[in-house]
Amino acid sequence: MKLLASVLAFALVAAPAFAATETFNNVSVIDVSCSKKAAANADAHTRECALACAKSGYGILTEDQKFLKFDANGNKEILAQLKASDKADHLRADVTGDVEGTTLKVKSVKLQ
Structure with a gap:
C-alpha cells in the first residue's frame, strides 16, 4: 500500500x-x-480594448474554441507587443507553451 501511495505521489x-x-x-x-x-x-476584438483590459491578462482562443489564459510571462510579452503594434483589430499570434489545465505557460509568443 505504501508503494502504491509513493508511486501515485510521484506521478502527481x-x-x-x-x-x-x-x-x-x-x-x-x-x-x-x-x-x-x-x-x-474574436477578430473584431480591438487592440484598444485589449490594452484597456490589460490588468485582466491575456490568452488565446484555440481552433476548437477553447480559451487558454497566459501565465505571467506570456502576459508580459504579449502586452509589450500589443503596445508596439499598430493593428486596430484581428489580433493573432503564434504561441508555443505548455498547457496546464486552462493556463498556457508561454515559452514564446509572436503577434502577427
Missing part, C-alpha cells in the same frame, strides 16, 4: 515535468475580461 509531482509543448499558429489573442463575449467574433 512529475506530471507537469512531462507536459508536452504545444504550438498554436495564427490564433486570436483576447484579454481575459472579453474572452467570453469576444469569442463569437
Whole structure:
C-alpha cells in the first residue's frame, strides 16, 4: 500500500515535468475580461480594448474554441507587443507553451 501511495505521489509531482509543448499558429489573442463575449467574433476584438483590459491578462482562443489564459510571462510579452503594434483589430499570434489545465505557460509568443 505504501508503494502504491509513493508511486501515485510521484506521478502527481512529475506530471507537469512531462507536459508536452504545444504550438498554436495564427490564433486570436483576447484579454481575459472579453474572452467570453469576444469569442463569437474574436477578430473584431480591438487592440484598444485589449490594452484597456490589460490588468485582466491575456490568452488565446484555440481552433476548437477553447480559451487558454497566459501565465505571467506570456502576459508580459504579449502586452509589450500589443503596445508596439499598430493593428486596430484581428489580433493573432503564434504561441508555443505548455498547457496546464486552462493556463498556457508561454515559452514564446509572436503577434502577427
